Amino acid sequence: MPILSAQGLKKYYGEEPNIVRALDGVDLEVEAGEFVTVVGASGSGKSTLLHMLGGLDKPTEGKVTVDGHELDKMSDEELTIFRRRNVGFVFQSFNLVPILSVYENIVLPIELDGNRPDKAFIDEIIDLLGLKEKRNSLPNMLSGGQQQRVAIARALATKPSILLADEPTGNLDTKTSQDVLGVLKMTSAKFHQTIVMITHNEHIAQLSDRIVRIEDGKIVGEGRGINEK
Amino acid sequence: MALIVISVVSVLLCGLTALLCYLYVKRTYDAIDMVFDSMMAGKYDNLSETAKESRLSKLTHKAVRILKTSTMDIEKTRQEKEIIQRYISDMAHQMKTPLSSIAMYTDLLLEGNITEIERQEFLSRIKTGTEKLQWMMDCLVKISRLEAGVIELNPVPAKIKKTISDSINTVYMEASRKNISVKTAEFEDISLLHDRKWTSEAITNILDNAIKYSPPDSEIYISVETLPVYTKIIITDNGIGIYPDELNSIFKRFYRGRNAKDTDGVGLGLYLANLILQKQGGYIYADSRPGQYTTFSIFLQNCKK
Amino acid sequence: MKNNNKAVIKKIINRSLKSNKKRNFFITTAIALTTLLIASVFSIGMSIMETMKMHETRLMGTLAHAAITRPTDIQVEKLKKLSYVKEVGTGNYVATVKNTPQMGDMSLTLHYFDTTEWENLRAPAYTNIVGTYPQKENEIMVPLWVLEKMGVDNPKIGMEIPLTYHDKNVNDGLPVDKIFSLSGWFTSYMHIRSGNIDFILVSEEFSKRLGKTAETDGAASVVFDNSKKVSEYCDLLVSDLNLSENQNVKPVPVYNVDASTIKNSILALSCIVIFLILTGYLLIYNVLYISVSRDIRFYGLLKTIGTTPRQIKRIVTGQILKLCIIGIPVGETAAFLVSFAAVPMALSIYEDTKTGTVISFSPIIYIGAALFALLTALLGAFKPAKKAAGITPIEAVKYIGVKLKIKKRMVRPERIYPGRIFSFANGKPFKMAFRNIFRDGKRAAIVIISLFLGMTTFTCVTTLITSMDTDNYVDSYLESDIVLINNTVSGGLEPKQKFDSSFIEKIKTLSGFESLRITSREWMRLDYTQKDFGKYADMYIKKYGGEGLGEDYLKDNFSGILVGIDKEALASLDYSSGNPIDIDAFDRGEIALISTDTPELFENVDELTIYPIKNTDETKMHKETEGKPVKVPVGGYVPLFFERVGFSAAPTVFVSNALMDSIYEEPVIYKICIDVAKEYEKQTLETIKQLTDKDYEISRRSKAEAREELREGKIIMYILGGGISLILAFVGILNFINVMSVGITVRRQELANLECVGMSRRQVRKMLIYEGLWYATLILILVFTAGSAVTVGIFNLFRKQATYAIFSYPFIPVFLASLTILAVCIITPEKMYRTVIKSSLVERLREAEY
Incomplete structure (x- = not known):
């Protein structure tokens, strides 16, 4: 049973005749533990798709089911x-809470749920x-790559079943991107997470299990990633 | 009078409090009970209670999570088993070609009626076949052990220079046969988290490939670059290259590139290399331009300071 | 059971506070100011109430609600046990003091109070109590004013006071001389009300020696548990105590504080409080709203990660609450300190302060102010919190500060044609600035409105203050330079002729004396006929009600006030409504004037038949004296309350003094108005002061004194009004600075873009200053047009209350305020921009991504 599924997903902005079809009937299923990348040019609707999958935005039509919800x-x-x-987010802009330290940022979702962070686990991450070394620094004292790693750590902290990443390396240079991606891959493998990642970089997509291509709000093809089993 | 009123009121209040407490506890237990019931019935997907700002909702969420994790573990084991089975059948299938060629050449040899040149030719073909089988058997053992988790890789901090030079030494003969020089750029010998034996195996496989698909008298470059979390080992050759649409496939089992048909190989080396890297928290990817170059980047975790 | 996640919310609140120091300052200041102002208003209000209450008790001389005459011991014991009676004290008359010539006109009695009566009921109504209640037989305690009249200016405990007293049961009613020893003294206020009636207190022993007890000559005074049910309880007492024939229950007449005055004051104060809450709300709302808008990314991010709308609301309101914890105590402390200065000032405007003022430190003031300030803050936080909670993660992702499309990717300067941008910016930076202002219409409106309101209030208050011409005021309220009033005429006492002919002669000989008008006043009875007064009687009965006021009663008791005036008093009358009065005929005593505002009621009255009567104190019955009735034709009407004379059952009638003299032998003079030459004004006033001072039966009003008092009042008004308008202006400017600076901080990225495409810093700065200038211009135009209109409108409203006010536009304060606004409009953008450009261009460009 897929952990994440979208059926007939549509998202329209505006009204006829100036309607923008950001998503125009997308069906997608992601199995638990899968690492899926969504590739497409900017404006193809991939970010909108991710927003729908994470419940950040409501679709005009269609259904999103995540982990049975x-x-x-x-x-x-x-x-x-x-x-x-249930969901961890990593965005292009690093999206850390500027007033909280690295550690506090990481445990924020845990504390928001009124739980005591599992110190050993957090320390491991x-x-x-x-x-x-940056544990107690504020986000603005970190480099881009470090910030993105903190964002990943935060996305992992609650051990969410799904991790959604929207161009996590979009703001990073190539080397740092490789670094951050490695981290994402490694940790997700380690904690058995399902990842849906958006990117327009084929090299990065190469690292995933499955590549979904999206164009003008529609899925136009699927490719196999490096780790297809 | 007042005393009596006070005591009656306080007794009543106590009673009321006790009753409310009882009802509260009962309700809570009933709710928990219900949650467990529906989970036992396997209907936990329908529990909408997991997204509310209440203790019960949180409890339900956690219970569901525990259950799902364990099902996922079971699922994973099942998948692994399946992979091995598929692998074995793949293997059996792949073995057929060398085995049948060995059988054919052995038959021809046994028939006699061949020239010395032919005999030499057949024998060397048989040798290639057996070597291939040998190699396949080796890989089979390694891979099945790795996949099944029989062997646990043991990534420990170790100097990377030794690992790389071990690999280079392994392929040295092969390289010199084609007069290919393996050049290493100057780098700092840092400690990386890796299992030296297996990592060396992975690098060897990549170097093997590089040598195999490079023209004679060419060069292979190895450089090392340290990033904040990972250290990247870059191996570049000037061989035939890989088509972009195949970049994702080359790490698959028994996959052979379109322009690699002319070269011997079984399509297990890169698969194994990838497996080894993954097992120790590293990763690998390739970049290439056909006819110009191929670069393999190996990422190994730095030691935590 | 709730999911407990307060700790993390608390942490976010604290960190948010830490990272928004400037905003915190604004909000805390707003809260503190609101608290301060509300507390001050409450404090003034409470103090007025308490002062009035004290005024009341001091004038009554007791806290008691009622008194039971001649109570028996059994009744007293019974009283003490009654559930609705809180305190019972007894006291009794002992003897009457015979006045010495030196003491002049006063009625003193020797009185004894028991301990409860003295300590709990009487002493609180007195002040400056020195010494102890008389214990020994020859000890007395004397009110200070009595001591002064006796010629004792420096009283000492134990000094000898000789008194002569008499009583009909003592020494056969003959006077007794006795030397008493002074055991203490106090300031009493009773005589102000009662006209020189007061007590000298004696010991129990002395009282007993003269055979006086509460049962024979005294009363038990009681305090009930509810001051509102006095008359109800009084009725209860009659039945509960089995009062005998010669006993009665007398409620203490509550000194009538004008209820409507208090109501109006409370209304005015509540209006001010509401206004203060509004301004505080505006400021807090504005600052917070901007802060939330700026932090859209922050809240959207929190929501993405899983902060629920409710938690986000808590984060916003939690910050406000924390700031309240600082702001409210600061405001309260300031209010506490201010109340020492502001409250007496304010009180001196409201009340004559003869009986002293109280600064109220009632906890209600501070609790109330805190609650209202808290309410203000929460109100202010409500909408921003809702906004923050409603931010969707998507909005946050897309948010880039202002509604202006900014290219996401970095634009390389050389790719753009710098020349074009240059010429655009260079040619018309003020146009660009103008467009910038209205890009966010709501923000522009808030800035302009808040500063406009502040400025207009400032102008209004200053206008009102400067328009209060004191000389005008004095002239409109006081008809003559010095006015003396005989207090015994009104107030149900036996009228005394305080201004006898020798007194008047004395005044006439004063140097600088110019003229003197006399108003005399006596009781009269009019002949009642249904034809003449039927309509009036119907109206009177209907309006003032009361059974027993039937026609039959009126026929016999159609008595009223007859007032004699000089013809000059009529000069001020307005004849515009027609019906002119023949002043000469009036002067000759040929006509009488009816005091009424509804002359229609007297259409049928052509002639009045006036019977002179004398007012006797005790029974309030107006017994006819021997005197012949006089018939006078009605010659016109004067307004009700003309010359500030009240009325009785019959309408008040005005006649000339000459006629008055012919009706009554020596009519009691109620009021004399003296006009003197300007240069002698002070001198005359001094002489008259000496003549009348310490005589509480004469009260005096003079222009010179009024001016003096008003000058103080004006200064106080200046301070209070100026303070309020300054604070308002401050709030407005704070608001403005805040909006401006946020406007620039939010646009820092856009500004960076402008710089990027080739706008020099100097040009950016110029553009920002133009923006400020635009704001200033728009605001000032509004202030001078709409604001002036509002000011004139409010002034006209005010004028209806205070006719003496003369409009004068406060040019200098408004000019200064305008300068301040201009300065702020120019300095704020400049200063903000400086802080903005501290970070490098690239940093600022990158900020968009973060």
Whole structure:
């Protein structure tokens, strides 16, 4: 059973005749533990797709089911709590809370849910992502790559079943991108996470299990990634 | 009088509090019970209670999560088993070609009625076949052990220079036969988290490939670059290259590139290399331009300071 | 059971606060100011109330609600047990003091109070109590003013006071001389109300020696548990105590504080409080709203990660609450300190302060102010919190500060043609600035409105203050230079002729004396006929009600006030409504004037038949004296309350003094108005002061004193009004600075883009200053047009209350305020831009991504 599925997903902006079809009937299924990249030119609707999958935005039509939950049936508050517990996000802009330290940023989703962070686990992640020294720094003191690693750490902290990444390396130079991607891949493998990642970089897509190509709001093809089994 | 009223009121209040507490506890237990019931019935996907700002919702969420994790583990084991089975059948299939050619040449040899030149030719073909089988058997053992988790890689901090030079030494003979020089750029010998024996194996496989698909008298470059989390080992050759649409496939089992048909090989080396890297938290990817170059980048984790 | 995730919210609140120091400052200041102002208003209000209450008790001389005459011991014991009676004290009359010539006109009695009566009921109504209640037989305690009249200016405990007293049961009613020893003194206020009636307190022993007890000559005074049910309880007492024939229950007449004055004050104060809440709300709302808008990414991010709308609301309101924890105590402390200065000032405007003022430090003030300030802050936070909670993650992702399309990717300067941009910016930076202002219409509106409101209020208040011409005020309220009033005429006492002919002669001989008008006042009875007064009687009965006021009663008791005036008093009357009065005929005593605002009621009255009567104190019955009725034709009407004379059952009638003299032998003079030559004004005032001072039966009003008082009042008004308008202007400017600076901070990236495409810093700066100038211009245009209109409108409203006000536009303060606004409009963008350009261009460009 797929952990994530989208059926007939449509998202229209505006009205006829100036309607923008950001998504125009997308069907997608992602199996648990899969690493899927979505590639496409900018404006192809890939970010919109990701927003729908993460419950950040509501589709005009269609259904998104994540881990057995139908997102369209949830209220804003429920969606937020659902995200907090089940979905990790990594964005192009690093999206760290500027007023919290690295550690606090990482444990934020855990604490938001009123849980005590599992210190050993968090330390493991921090260690794994090479953030040990920056543990107590504020985000603005970190380099782009470091910030993105913190964002990944935060996305992993709640052990979410799904990790959604929107061009996580979009703002990074090539070397740093490779570094950050490695981290993403390694950690997801280690913690058995399902990853849906958006990128327009084929090299990066190469690292995934499956590549979904999207064009003008429609899936135009699927390719196999390096790790297809 | 007042005393009596006070005591009656306080007794009533106590009673009320106790009752409310009882009802509360009962309700909570009932709710938990219900959650467990539906999970036991396998209907946990329908539990909408997991996205509410309440303790019960959180509890349900966690219970569902535990259950799912364990199902996922079971699923994973099943998948691994399947992979091995598929692998074995793939293997059996792949073995057929060398085995049948060995059988054919052995038959021809046994028939006699051949020239010395032919005999030499057949024998060397048999040798190639057996070598291929040998290689396949080696890989089979390694891969099945790795895939099945029989062998656990043991990534420990170790100096990378030794690992790389071990690999170069392994392929040295092969390289010199084609007069290919393996050049290494100057780099700092840092400690990386890796299993030296297996990593060396992976690098050897990549070097093997590079030598195999490079023209004679060419060069292979190895350089090392340290990133914040990973250290990247770059191996570049000026061989036949890989078509872009195949870049994702070359790490698959028994996959042979379109322009690699003329070269001997079984399509297991890169697969094994990838497997080894993955097993120790590293990764690998390739970049190429057909007819010009091929670059393999190997990423190994730096030691945590 | 709730999911407990407060800790992390708390952490975010604290960190948010830490990273928004400037915003915190604004909000805390706003909260503190709101608290300060509300607390001050409450404090003034409470102090007025308490002062009035104190005024009341001090004038009554007791806290008691009622008194039971001649109570028996059993009744007293019973009283003490009644559930609705809180305190019972007893006291009794002992003897009457015989006045010495030196003491002049006063009614003193010797009185004894028991301990409860003295300590709990009487002492609180007195001040400056020195010494102890008389214990020994010859000890007395005397009010200070009495001591002064006796010629004792420096009283000492134990000094000898000789008194002569008499009583009908003592020494056969003959006077007794006795030397008393002074055991203490106090300031009493009772005589102000009662006209020189007061007590000298004696010991129990002395009272007993003269055979006086509460049962024979005294009363038990009681305090009930509810001051609102006095009359109800009084009725209860009659039945509960089995009062005998000669006993009665007398409620203490509450000194009538004008209820409508208090109501109006409360109304005015609540209006001010609402206004303050509004301004505070505006400021807090504005600052927070901008802060939230700027932090859209932050809140959107929090929501993405899983912060629920409710938690986000808590984050916003939590910050406000934390700032309240600082702001409110600061405001309260300031209010506490200010109340020492502001409250007495404000009180001196409201009340005559003869009985002293109280600065109220009631906890209600501070709790109330804190609550209202908290309410203001929460109100201010409500909408921004809602906005923050409603931010969707998508919005946050897309948010780039202002609604202006900014290219996401970095634009390389050389790719753009710098010349074109240059010429655009170079040619018309003020146009660009103008467009920038209205790019965010809502923000522009908030800035302009808040500063406009502040400025207009400032102008209004200053206009009102400067328009209060004191000389005008004095002239409109006081008809003459010095006015003396005989207090015994009104207030139900026996009228005394305080201004006898020798007194008047004395005044006439004063140097600089110019003229003197006399108003005399006596009681009269009019002949009642249904034909003449039927309509009036119907109206009167309907309006003032009361059974027993039937026609039969009126026939016999159609009594009223007859006032004698000089013809000059009529000069001020306005004849525009027609019906002119023949002043000469009036002067000759040929006509009488009816005091009414509805002359229609007297259409049928052609002639009045006036019977002179004398007012006797005790029974309030107006017994006819021997005197012949006089018939006078009605010659016109004067307004009700003309010359500030009240009315009784019959309408008040004005006649000339000459006629008055012919009706009554020596009519009691109620009021004399003296006009003197300007240069002698002070001198005359001094002489008259000496003549009348310490005589509480004469009150005096003079232009010179009024001017003096008003000058103080004006200064106080200046300080208070100026303070309020300054604070308002400050709030407006704070708001403006805030909006401006945020406007620039938010656009820093856009500004960086402009720089990127070739706009020099100097040009950017110029553009920003133009923006400020535009704001200033728009605001000032509004202030001078709409603001002036509002000011004139408010002034005209005010004029209806204070006719003496003369419009004068406060040019200098408005000019200064305009300068300040201009300065702020220019300095703020400049200063903000400087902080912005501290970071490098590239950093700023990159910020868009973060």
